[in-house]
Amino acid sequence: MKLKQILRLVKIVLLTICGLIAIVLLISFTPALWHRWVTYPRLEKQVEAFQKLRKEPISLTKLNTYRGVLHVHSFWSHDSKGTLAEIIPAAKHCGIDFIFLTDHPRGNIDTIPRGYKGYYDGVLVEPGSEKQGFDTWPLDSTIIDWKVDKDTVAKNITSKGGIIFYAHTEEPHNWANPFYQGMEIYNFHTDTKDEQLFPVILNFLVNGDKFRPWALREMFDEQTTILARWDSLNKYRKIVGFSAVDTHENQNFRAKFLKDGRLQWFGPNAKIIDTMEVKFWNKWLLQKPDTSGYVFKLMVDTYREGFNYITNYVYADALSVNSLANHLKKGHLYTAFKSLGDAKGFMYYAVNQKDSLIGMLGDSVKLADIKTLKAVSPYPGQFRLIHDGKIVNQTSKEGYNFTWSEPVQKGAYRIEIHIKLDGKIVPWLYSNPIYIY
Template sequence: MKLLKKIGKVLGYSIVSLLSILLIAFLILFAKPLWHRWVTYPKAQRDLEAFQTRHREVTPVVSSKVFRGLLHLHSYWSHDSKGTLYDLVTAAKLRGIDFLFLTDHPHGSQDSFPRGFKGLYEGVLIEPGSEKEGFDSWPIRDTAVVDWKLGKDTVAKVVTQNGGIVFYAHTEEPHNWKNPYFQGMEIYNYHSNILQKKHLFPILTDFLINGSKYRAWAYRTVFDRQTSILARWDSLNTRRKVVGFGATDEHENVNFRARLLKDGRVLWTGIDTKPMDTVKVSFKNRWLFSNPDPDGYVFKWMIINTYETSFNNDVNYVFADTLSVPEMRKQLLAGHHFMAFKFLGDAKGFCYFASDKQGKTLGIMGDSIRVADIGSLKAVSPYPGKFRIVKDGKEMTSTTNESYDFSWDQPLTKGAYRLEVEVKPGKEWQPWVYTNPIYLY
């Protein structure tokens, strides 16, 4: 009996010790995300909601409309995405996104267009493009064939000379910056931002704990100021016009999904859309599955990135007359756009522009204006912020107080002048808007 008691005691102690070790390990691994869940993110959300009550309507500076859109994202047509039309359009409508310029990875070196989705779907304009060799390219034409075997510099020449668009993707990586044919570059890419991190585990634990309720804040925690990319962009713009834009690079592929097949079984796919198993639906697993969505999905566990969140993150705002591909192409290449982290505040109404000495508007971001004509550089904003003018990579002025308007009329000389706006929902200033430059010549 004594021996049994002893064994029982030892067993009891062992179980308690093991549970304590597991609890301590859990707390060590998840302490920060749990702190975010219960303290940081709820406070950040309250502060953001208070900040957003300060929205004001802005009288438009120019007659163009403003369309919100995404450049560089992936759908089912890429080997590493399962995004469907339903997923894309649902997220776009939820977030007020007007256009999606897809960049699906080609299936081979002969890349023919159109492919995937092209056209207007429930009011959302979708144009297929290609991401390969560090390019975000959209041939635009209806029967284009891009031959990647020609080499990327030649592809850039062929695509742009035939009326297409070539922007540089993943600008943290090496590119031929001297190639005269590329027309623009990513100044922020969420995917690149994640890849820059030394440790991915804290990102994963943050999303595991906070993905369901505070995914936008988990996204924000990933954010780093892209100082060297912006410096590169500024330096290029001292020589010629290179437009800048925000890239989501959304694949919606760090998740687990289950899709109902025609034979009644269910196909499980995992991270990076890898097929895992096909199983029969039985009483053991039925509780996991909901009714199929229009694409047949009965289960989705989105761990990190979703269309829904990235369509509210770094969004491009384009000044244009109509929502059409030729018009978007024209305005994108003109640099008549800026990017904003939309979840901090929708930037519709924001404008960066130049006026003459009498106050008449001469042009907006992306435009070239004679030094002799310029009076001042100005901005209007639906949210109060701090404004910073960067000329050819050098800060020229930075306001310190929050304001809805900005005007700068110091003696202006030749150069590319872009504007950054930071907002302060809570205690910290957060980058919100990056505009294309106004070029003075």
């Protein structure tokens, strides 16, 4: 073979490889680019139009509604570096009134309070722990001994007035334990577990700056198994349902220049994943350094978007730890995907024959006293009434009000509101049940 022929062959092989790489890149990036130019702008317009439909419902209780985050991590956890400088502005931006932290303890003995406690720029922060599948807030100067068995931990904390809720309810728990008071019915981290990492990274690379709320929303799946579990438990006793954002602001990819000119890459939990010379092929990824010196940021679980993604709404007398804890245990709480619409103003309640309110979400009401169940919402939606896990009513049209027209029976009745998003009906709000006995 002549040299000329060999060169020609090499050229063809190289061009084919380049062509194949280009095709693979194009195929890989197409969904993310499609989202950027088509889907997400369309969704944004739809949500904007939806939010214009807001009508303030008349208040039916003297209690106030407080927006809160109930599972979140700060620097006190080994896997977060979040400080008040990041947490409080994010909370203010999202209209969050209180944050109950759930930091991972650093050993088998956990002292509470630690980390942050008190009011910071008007945002109430209460420290707690996440360990052994618990979200716990002892609400007191407490030393938790995590070495004793889990059920004893729950007993020790709740018998002194603290809160024990089950975290990560996709995992096994002792559901028959009589001491825990509630469970996560939605956890963002749980929801992401079935996602494939590569498409998620590509989507955040393309849409992470401009459309991060939608890139997060892309991972949403209705947690039907967890909701079914919650319903089955509520048949026997009150188990408060709440949502968890589980934000660490640390599940990110970042890069920073070292003094010697090399680039250092940080992966999730701020772990160094690589240190390298900058090459022509990765230079295009880099931007001007931010205030912390990062020249590349692929942020996934930020406080700012996390706090807005799903939010708990608690009816309470005052923005104090005592009042909030008291009403949390009562189940005076509903949860909603706030980035779709702020659910403040929602109420689910029971009325007597005189149409007076005799109980609200989380309450127990005597069958003999109740006439029917009602709900009001600041946004129009499809109401679903769920009795002991079965949908017993589903409104055909989207509305602001719901009244159950059939006879009420014993059991736990909860309300969901679903809204139309991009032609699909998606869950927007979950309320705690009213228990009829």
